[in-house]
Amino acid sequence: xxxxxxxxxxxxATGVVLIIIIAFIIYSFREKYEWxxxxxxNDLSSLLYAEIDTxxxxxxxxxxxxxxxxxxIQHFHYIPPHHIVRHREIGRERRIDESEVRxxxxxxxxxxxxxxxLTQELEVTIDALSxxxxxxxTEEGYQLQRLSFGARNYIExxxxxLFLPIxxxxxxxxxxxxxxxxxRTRATTIDREWLRSVHELGQDKSERGAAFREEMNILRWLxxxxxxxxxxxxxxxxxxxxxxxxxxxxxxxxxxxxQMQALLLPVENENLYTRFPGLRNxxxxxxxxxxxxxxxxPTPEExxxxxxxxxxEFSFEGLVLSGDLSIDGEEHxxxxxxxxxxxxxxxxxxxx
Numbered sequence: 001x002x003x004x005x006x007x008x009x010x011x012x013a014t015g016v017v018l019i020i021i022i023a024f025i026i027y028s029f030r031e032k033y034e035w036x037x038x039x040x041x042n043d044l045s046s047l048l049y050a051e052i053d054t055x056x057x058x059x060x061x062x063x064x065x066x067x068x069x070x071x072x073i074q075h076f077h078y079i080p081p082h083h084i085v086r087h088r089e090i091g092r093e094r095r096i097d098e099s100e101v102r103x104x105x106x107x108x109x110x111x112x113x114x115x116x117x118l119t120q121e122l123e124v125t126i127d128a129l130s131x132x133x134x135x136x137x138t139e140e141g142y143q144l145q146r147l148s149f150g151a152r153n154y155i156e157x158x159x160x161x162l163f164l165p166i167x168x169x170x171x172x173x174x175x176x177x178x179x180x181x182x183x184r185t186r187a188t189t190i191d192r193e194w195l196r197s198v199h200e201l202g203q204d205k206s207e208r209g210a211a212f213r214e215e216m217n218i219l220r221w222l223x224x225x226x227x228x229x230x231x232x233x234x235x236x237x238x239x240x241x242x243x244x245x246x247x248x249x250x251x252x253x254x255x256x257x258x259q260m261q262a263l264l265l266p267v268e269n270e271n272l273y274t275r276f277p278g279l280r281n282x283x284x285x286x287x288x289x290x291x292x293x294x295x296x297x298p299t300p301e302e303x304x305x306x307x308x309x310x311x312x313e314f315s316f317e318g319l320v321l322s323g324d325l326s327i328d329g330e331e332h333x334x335x336x337x338x339x340x341x342x343x344x345x346x347x348x349x350x351x352x
Contacts, residue, residue, distance in 0.1 A: 033095040038107070040148055041088040043115075048288060050117040051278045052082065058295040061276045062117055063262065066287050078293060079114065079153050079160060079183075080252055083123070086113040087147040096169070104169055105143050112147060112162065114183075128164060131181060135188055142166045142177070154251045159184060204253035212297055215341050216249040216256060219300050223247050223307070233264055233309055247303060254297035258306070262288045268310030275306075300337045316340075 046065040053059030060082055077085045091107035112126040128151075132144040143166065150165025160183040168177070180189045203209060223245050233245070245260040262282040266272060273280055282288055294303065304314055319334040321343050326332055332343040 035092045035094045038089050038091045038093055038105075038146075040090075040146075042086045042148060043113070044084075044086070044117075044120050047117070047120065049278055049282070050082065050120075051276050052118065053275045054277070055275050056295070057081065059275070060117070060293045061279060062291050063279070063282055063288050064291070066261065066289050077153065078250070078257075080155075080255065080293070080295065082117045084115055084117055085151065085153060085162070086115060087111065087151065088113060089147060093146075102169075105145060107144055110144055110147055112151065126181075126186070128181075131186070131188060132164065132166070132179065135179065135190060137166060137177070137179065137190065140177075141168050141170050143169060152251060153183075155253065203251070208297070209253060212254065213249050215300060215337075216247060218341055218344060219303065220247045223304075233266070233307070245307060250293070252295075254295060256294045256298055256303060258290075258292040258294065258303065260290055261286055262290050265290065266307065266309040269306070269308065270310070272306045 047062060048065065049061075049063040051061050053061075058081055060080075062084075079085060088109060088111040089107060090109040091105060093103045093105040096102050096104055107129055110127075110129040110132075112124075112128050113122060114124040114126075115121065116123055128147055129144060132138070145165035145167050147165070150163075152163040154161050154163065162181045162183055164179045164181055166177070166179050178191045180191065181187075182189070204212070245258065245264055247256060247258050249255070250257050262279075262285040265279060265283050267283065276292075279290065282290065292306065294306070301314075308314065316335050316339075321332045321334050321340070323329045323331050326343045328343070332339065334340050334343070
């Protein structure tokens, strides 16, 4: 009997020791990455110019220093009609494994700052950290993540929202909980069954919206094709700086973003410079980038009319889409963009 008790005690003791060792290993693994300081602020220092379309006050152009075109100026930072979201963050963060995504963050300051692009005045500062802490998410193991990387603006049911990035440091990818802030009322919504991709925020779910996004995807690749690009702009692609011209739909229904180096602005384009006369001051510059936001579901013809060099017109006369490029492998005469989008399927573009 004594031997049995001793054996049981040894087994329990061994188990306890193993648990301690495993916990120590896990703790050591989590602690092996050093804390990194977060001291980040993006403001309007890189904004050089902003202007409203003279023919439609819902459209906007802004010009920024070229180096800022990356994470710091994106369409999901823009708030129609002429505001933009900036961020200020102070704190520290530490990776818990080899992933760049899985990080423990301890933020002391996390602010959402909204500027008027036309006056460049600061209009609103929102303490995102306080907004987050007023919810029940902190008690559930959630942390507020970097606003500058993950916050997105979108419109749903006529209201402006901000998607606040959060993460549960234990569940990570198994958690589908998200936090949304109404910019007008400041009310927050916790969605625990939200399975949509972040890229679907605010998207027009109608057939018109789906068709519009597909058209813009195809137009993006069309503008990027070397032969068409060179005809449209008069520039040799090899002489053009990084990025070329990019056309893309945004998180706002019916809004297209066009971005390019100012070097690619047409020398003569009555349509563009009548609507945005201030853009002429940036012609030929390689050190600045232009962002055009065109609303109300613009057609491909309307978009290209802003990009084409004077004297160049896009004609469908005699155009035949080869079987190699069509969705059914047959040749098709093309008389309009509608024909082009009908037979030049998006899946074939992705395969090339």
